[in-house]
Amino acid sequence: MSRFFDLVSASARNMGTANSSSRTPTAPQLRSQLIKLDSNENPFGPSARVIDALRGALSTVNSYPDDDCSQLRQKLAAHHGVSPEQVLVTAGSTAMLSLLCQTLLAPGLNAVTSERSFIVYSLAVQAAGARLVEAPMRDDSFDLEAILAAIDSNTRIVFLANPNNPTGTVLVAEVVERFLARLPGHVVAVLDEAYYEFALHFATLRRVTYSTSLDCVRQGATVVVLRTFSKAHGLAGLRVGYGLGPAELLGYCVRMRNTFSVSSVAQAAAVAALDDHHHIQRVVENNAMQSRVLSEGLLALGYRVVPTSASFLFCDLEEDAAAVANRLQNEGVAVRPLGPWGAPSCIRITIGTPEQNQALLQAAGGLDATTQRRRALSGAE
Ligand SMILES: Cc1ncc(COP(=O)(O)O)c(C=O)c1O
Structure with missing residues (x-):
């Protein structure tokens, strides 16, 4: 048993590790190139x-x-x-x-x-x-x-x-x-x-x-x-x-x-x-417009998307979302798999700039082709 187990408060002991990420860590140099659509951050930054x-x-x-x-x-x-x-x-x-x-x-x-x-x-x-x-x-x-x-x-x-x-x-x-x-x-x-x-x-x-x-x-x-x-x-x-x-x-x-x-x-x-009304207007207008582009792109790939009122989309992939998130991360795009929320087939995607969203759709499209190939192959077996 650890040295401090008996010393810490019951709340600290019972907290679990929900605070720590269960995803594959990204090397710092790759992280700076990653398109981060996993934390609902503002893709335009501050004004x-x-x-x-x-x-x-x-x-x-x-x-x-x-x-x-x-x-x-x-x-x-x-x-x-x-x-x-x-x-x-x-x-x-x-x-x-x-x-x-x-x-x-x-x-x-x-x-x-x-x-x-x-x-x-x-x-x-x-x-x-x-x-x-x-x-x-x-x-x-x-x-x-x-x-x-x-x-x-x-x-x-x-x-x-x-x-x-x-x-x-x-x-x-x-x-x-x-x-x-x-x-x-x-x-x-x-x-x-x-x-x-x-x-x-x-x-x-x-x-x-x-x-x-x-x-x-x-x-x-x-x-x-x-x-x-x-x-x-x-x-x-x-x-x-x-x-x-x-x-x-x-x-x-x-x-x-x-x-x-x-x-x-x-x-x-x-x-x-x-x-800073001008900046906020630009941000929310991009978000509303791009929520449509991204939703339509994901629907076309066969995924279920819940209509959003926020700066992200909830998307059901109907397959292991953690594995898909890892594959997307290898393609340079980070999204949030929702296993810890009790939705292991779902991901949350932050709505980014038009370029970021296209990169996501392209990466997801590539995976989709791979998934379909794999499904076709396993069906043929
Ligand atoms: C519903 C909700 N509340 C609060 C926050 C936290 O925001 P803050 O950065 O102000 O702590 C977030 C951040 O993701 C959120 O999604």
Whole structure:
């Protein structure tokens, strides 16, 4: 037995290794050439305006950052029409998830979400010593009745990723409103809108109302909305996101957070990125257009693709997805196999630039020909 097994907390012992990747590692020199469609990163990167802001901030990195993120917090509050006390800036929205779990959960308590949702919910809940209950899905989307039925007197959080990662499915505003109205008072709803800008654009094209979550925050509902600069703004490597919710609850979360966790460069970049409408428009328009190109290409190869409201596609290959992902990686394109999400025949593909998507389709087409040849050969045997 290892030296530290008896010393570490029960939560650390029971966490498992869900954090580590099970895929074949890529050599560093190959990794830099890899077309990365596996982590839902912004294929265009940050805007020129953000890069200027970053340059300006570099000369001050000898000083600790503003722990309160005052300028960014004020700007976010004005942007969203809430008070600064209803905004908490964190090192990515995953840090906000962890804070909520540490603040609201403990051994004996639980959080509820759907199966096949954002993997960090399970990590953050387990790290707090609590239990995550995963309700079954229906048709690749959340089954809200099943989620409501899973709630008990020990539930403190319900996580709804909207759109969901990895399925890309969305719950429109009136469905979420009806769900929230049925939640018992002892449960905080965490509405994770990491892909907000993409979903809003899709909803506008489809003439539906995506989200009224901020109205809920303004009305003081027991709701925390999560947003991030990692996706549409292209700042994933800087780690900056935020929660919007009841001032009192966020005040408790502040007590639990690490000091100086949001760097000064991240704060400066986020301030510049927040109203960078031109860049965000370019990103979401490419995404919507390319989601069509990529879906049609994959459908033509005989794969099932779930219509997306996010920056990625959920695709059922009806064969071992991990093996296909490894073969695609050898062809220079990384995608995410979804075995750890209980979908071993499915992959998640980030929607890239037109060139990246063509490279993916070409690589997948090559594999498809190989698969068909192999099937034909095994059929002939
Ligand atoms: C549903 C969802 N929530 C939150 C995040 C985390 O974003 P951040 O980079 O802000 O921690 C992601 C990232 O993939 C996500 O898919």
